[in-house]
Amino acid sequence: MHFSASLLSGLALAATAVDAVAPSLGRAAPYSGCASNGIHNSGASTVNSPVACYPAGPSSVVGLSAVTNLLSSVTGLLGRVLGTIDAVTTTAQGVLNDANTCYSTCHTAQPTVILPNSNLGGLSLRAGVYLVGPTNVTVSGTLTLDGQNNPNAVFIIQINGNLNLAANARILLANGAQACNVFFQVGASATLGSGSTVYGNILAAVSVTVNSGSTCHGNLSALSGILNIINSVLYPQGTCNRVASAITTTSTTTTRRTTTTTPKTLATTTSNAPLVGVSVNALGNTIAVGATTTSGALGAGLSVNALGQTVTVGATVATTSGLGAGLTVNALGQTVAIGTTVATPTTTSGALGAGLTVNALGQTVAIGATVATPTTTSGALGAGLTVNALGQTVAIGATVAPGATTTCGNALAAVTVTVTATRRCGIVIVGGSYAGLGVAHKLLKTVIPSLDPKTPYKVTLISGSTHFFWTVGAPRAMLSPYPHDLSDSFIPIADGFTQYSEDSFEFVHGQVTALNTNERTLSVKLSSEIEQGSGGAMTQSFDSLVLAAGGRGPSPLYSIHGSHVLTLEAFRDLHARVPVATTILVVGGGSAGTETAGELGSTYGKTKNITLLSGTDRLLKNLRPAIGARAEGYLRKMGVKVVHNIRVESSKDGGDNGTLVQLSNGETMTVDILITATGRAPASSFLPEFLLDSRKAVVVDDFLRVPAAGPRVYALGDIASTSKGGAVDIKYMMPVAIANITFDLSDGRTGEAHEQRYLPSTKETQLVPVGRSKGVGAVFGWWTPSFFVWLIKGRTFMFPNALKTVLGTV
Ligand SMILES: Cc1cc2nc3c(=O)[nH]c(=O)nc-3n(C[C@H](O)[C@H](O)[C@H](O)COP(=O)(O)OP(=O)(O)OC[C@H]3O[C@@H](n4cnc5c(N)ncnc54)[C@H](O)[C@@H]3O)c2cc1C
Known part of the structure; x- marks a missing residue:
């Protein structure tokens, strides 16, 4: 089978034309989203630029409050829109x-x-106009849009x-x-699963749903x-940098779309066979794109990858440029799925060719090369694979032959080897607060020194x-700096x-966005938007994992929202x-609101x-009702009005006119300052649902292990x-978590290592200062x-313990 020459040249021309034409979003470009029938938000979403709704009116915009800066508090888990909410207006x-x-x-x-793919996950696409064959399309994993260093690279994906x-x-x-150059044209609706990350614009003929924990950069x-x-x-x-000569504008005008579009049909060859998945090699043979071919089928010196590119046999090809998703090419010209464990007999008989092996990232590695541990643990050799002196890839932990023991999956130095150690050197902790810092210090000070010194x-x-x-x-430091x-309230973690x-x-400064069990x-998004701008992304592998990402409420005054700078600015x-x-x-x-009201009352009283x-x-x-009543009495004496059984449904920042x-x-009421001290929930949006309970907390067993996440995964603290x-709970969870991590890492061989169970105390324990001289509470009932x-808490708010927590000496 051959392509007709005119068809091939037609495809090439179309690609060139697309590079020059970027569709214009016009007045929609600065908007995070727009809709014709309504915008519905639930939860504490943050929308960093305006939204528009037309022709549906303001009552169709639900659960969003416009704010002039993101530090403004809104209540009732309302989403915040930095900018206007345009509904029905001419602007909209x-x-x-x-x-x-x-x-x-x-x-x-x-x-x-x-x-041809119905799942675009795992693909890396270059600039072009892509028509996806299947009607409905999924993306699971990562779809990469590769600009190849061309700022004008335009991606239009037609679904x-x-x-x-x-x-x-x-x-x-x-x-x-x-x-700004990425456009998903969706003929029906778009749904983003929880924890999704999207760079690009999604234009859906019907609706768009963004599920919890997602981050989008583009118009929806x-x-x-x-x-x-x-x-x-x-x-x-965001800002769009295009090379001037290539910018073209479109003058098309259309009316508002009310129906889905007519599906396109796939282009066909002269023989009416679909063009999908077909490429041509140096011998003129046509072969299925991405198929694992034998040497003969590709002709001398050429292979074909999932992108339909031909590649020289035996070449070391960079993953991003040369090879398509899931394929590499070996010295015999065979394509090998990335990350697969190649059986030893096949390997020794040359399937991977002389001097090359393939790792989970699709990189080729020279036989016998020593791969540095950091590279290895960050994925260079891929999960569960190592390379030995014969160039064989072997599952880590498998016995190859009697002899030495590898460390951490490094390349094996000797020909006769035994890989006996299970890889467990990388212990990763998510969360740099009471729980995360405590575990890190305990591991470094006591646990690791007690384990096998040969394991780094x-x-x-x-x-x-x-x-x-x-x-x-x-509650004290948010009203004026203290002490x-x-x-004193924000201490650099690095110092500890x-x-x-x-x-x-x-220490890795980044937001974890996904866990692949x-x-x-x-998956880690490096640095925060606010502190250092976009710092890129990385994948962090682990052998043991401690989830200590704590909790989060709607107001940055009471919990860290990504970077500490937001909270710092909210204090200022x-x-x-x-x-x-x-x-x-x-x-x-609760305690946070009561303590805050107490601080305000004791400083400003009835003024x-x-x-x-x-x-x-x-x-x-x-706490028992009598203790709450006592706190209420103290507050009333200071002049604080306490109101029960009324909740805040919504709030709107009116700038200088206060908050409605x-x-x-x-x-309704208008106040100068609204402080929201409620709604704290586990910060687990980056975790798969099957690890979470109905409260969105990570399901742990009595040993603080997370059984559904695999071996050596633990969670403690508010999550x-x-x-x-x-923080008191963490004090009791900590020795249990540490005991069980030690037990698991030493296979129980260390004399002192015993498993421990965590049994949460049922006795009420909480100390609540109410103002500068009073307080209520109970300890162990x-x-x-x-x-x-x-004496214990209200006098200093325990500030001396802040630095000690960072230093690990508390
Ligand atoms: C005003 C106030 C007063 C309090 N007073 C007391 C008290 O007196 N006594 C008491 O026992 N408790 C008190 N608490 C509760 C206590 O603060 C929490 O129990 C404690 O902070 C929980 O600690 P944690 O380590 O589990 O998580 P958190 O303190 O919530 O910290 C979570 C950490 O994880 C990080 N993180 C979260 N998500 C990610 C991610 N996806 N990627 C990377 N990092 C992430 C955050 O940056 C942070 O470092 C109070 C709470 C508040 C708000």
């Missing part, structure tokens, strides 16, 4: 018109490539039906590709339906924040780890505004109108299902007098 009409026009431009663009992203799926940019258009956002972060497509263990701590936040002292300045060697500890890897903002405020509303009758909404029928639900608050009893929440609470 313009935005929807332009989004429709862009959709049409994308839809009518001439396809240059027809993709006739639905676009569904699996949980934690990622659409990423590489080599200079830009979100629901052209005849609803834009649903669930507890996610949206950004606009390394602790990697990944935290979205470079600083530890002393939440315990937050000296803000550096200079005491260990670089070989044994590494099969590959035992974490409050320091400036509290002294000049007249009315302050604190929402939440300001301070109200605390408990949200239930009393304060401090974790809608209450559950139908009333764990058996935690009641509280015993009621504590006010003076005791002041």
Whole structure:
């Protein structure tokens, strides 16, 4: 079978033309999203630029509050929109018109490539107009859009039906590709699974749904339906740098789209066979793209990969450029699936060819080369594979022959070897707070020194924040710096780890966005948007994993939101505004709200109108009613009004005019400052659902292991299902977690190693300062007098322990 010459040249021309034409989003470009029938948000989403709705009116925009800066508090788990919410306005009409026009431009663009795949995960696409053959399309794993260093690289992906992203799926940019040049034209609806990451614009003829924990950089258009956002972060497509000569504008105008589009048909050969999946080699043979071919079929010196490119046999080909998804090429010209374990007999008989092997990243590695451990653990040899002196790939832990023992999966030095050690050197901790810091120090100070010295263990701590936040002292320090300045509340994590060697500890500043329990890897978005700009991404493999990502509420005043800078700025903002405020509303009758109201009451007393909404029928639900009543009495004496059984439904930041608050009893009130001290939930959005309970906490067993995640995975702190929440709980979880990690790492061989069970205490324990001289609480079920609470906690808010927590000496 041959292609006709005219058809081949037609494909090449189309590719060239597309490079020059970027469809224009026009007035929709600066918008995070737009919809025709409504925008519905649930959860504490952050939308970093305006949204528009037309022709549906303002009542169709639900669960979003426009704010002038992201530090403004909103309550009731409302999403925040940094900028305007345009509904029905002429501006909104313009935005929807332009989004429709862009959709049409994308839809009518001439396809240059027809993709047969119904799942685009694992592909790396170059610039072009791609028509996806199957009607409905999924992305599971990562779809990479490779700009090949061309800022004008345009990607148009035409999908006739639905676009569904699996949980934690990622659409990423590489080599200079830009979100402003990426357009998914979706003929029906787009659904982003929880934890998805998307760079690019998604223009859906019907609706768009963004599930929890997702991050999108680009416009999301629901052209005849609803834009649903669930507890996610949206950004606009961002600055667009195009080389001037290549920018073209389109003048097409269209009306608002109300129906799905007519599916396109695939181009065919003269013999009417589909073009999908066919390539031609040097001998003129046509062969299926991506097929594993034998040497003969490809002719001399050539192979074909999943992108249909021909590659010289035996060449070491960089993964990104040469080889398509899931394939590599060996010295015999055979294609080998990336990451597969090649059986030893096949290997020794030459299947991988002289001097080359293939690892899980598709890189070829010279036989006998010693691969440095850090490279190895970061995936160079791939999960579960090592390379020995014969160039054989062997599953780690398999016995090859009697002899030496490998360390950490390095290349084996001798021909006669035994791989007996299970790889367990990389211990990764997610979370740099009470739980994460505590585990890291205990591992480095006591556990690792007690284990086999021949095994080079390394602790990697990944935290979205470079600083530890002393939440315990937050109610005092958020009103004015305490005890000296803000550096007492935010302490650099790095300071605590200079005491260990670089070989044994590494700090990674990044947000973990996904956990793959099969590959035992974490996806990490390096550095935060705010502290260092976009720092790229990495995959971190682990042999043992400790999940200590804690909890998160809607207000940055009470929990870290990615970077600590947001919380720091929220503190500064409050320091400036509290002294000049007249009315302050604190929402939440738990310990955080009660303590905050107490601090306000004892400093400003009756000079300001301070109200605390408990949200239930009393304060401090974790403690017996009499203790809550006592706290309420102290607050009332200070002049704080305590109101029960009324909740905040929504709030709207009115800038200099204060914040307009809608209450559950139908009333509204305008306050100078709204402080939201409620809604803290496990920060588990990066984890697969099957690890979580109904509260979204990580399901742990009595040993604080996470059985569903595989061996040597643990969770403790606020993220764990058996935690009641509280640094005090962590104090009791810590020895259990440490004992069981030690047990697992030593296979119980270390004399001292015993498994331990964590049995959560059922006795009430909580100390709640109420103002500068009073307090309430109980310890192990015993009621504590006010003076005791002041002495233990209210006097200093335990600030001396903040630095000790970072140093591991608490
Ligand atoms: C105002 C206030 C007062 C409190 N007072 C007390 C008290 O007096 N006594 C008490 O026992 N408890 C108190 N608590 C509760 C206590 O603060 C929490 O129990 C404790 O912070 C939980 O610690 P943690 O280590 O589990 O997680 P957190 O402190 O919630 O920290 C989570 C860490 O994980 C990181 N992280 C989260 N997600 C990711 C990700 N995807 N990737 C990378 N890093 C991530 C964060 O940056 C952070 O470093 C108080 C809480 C508040 C808000």
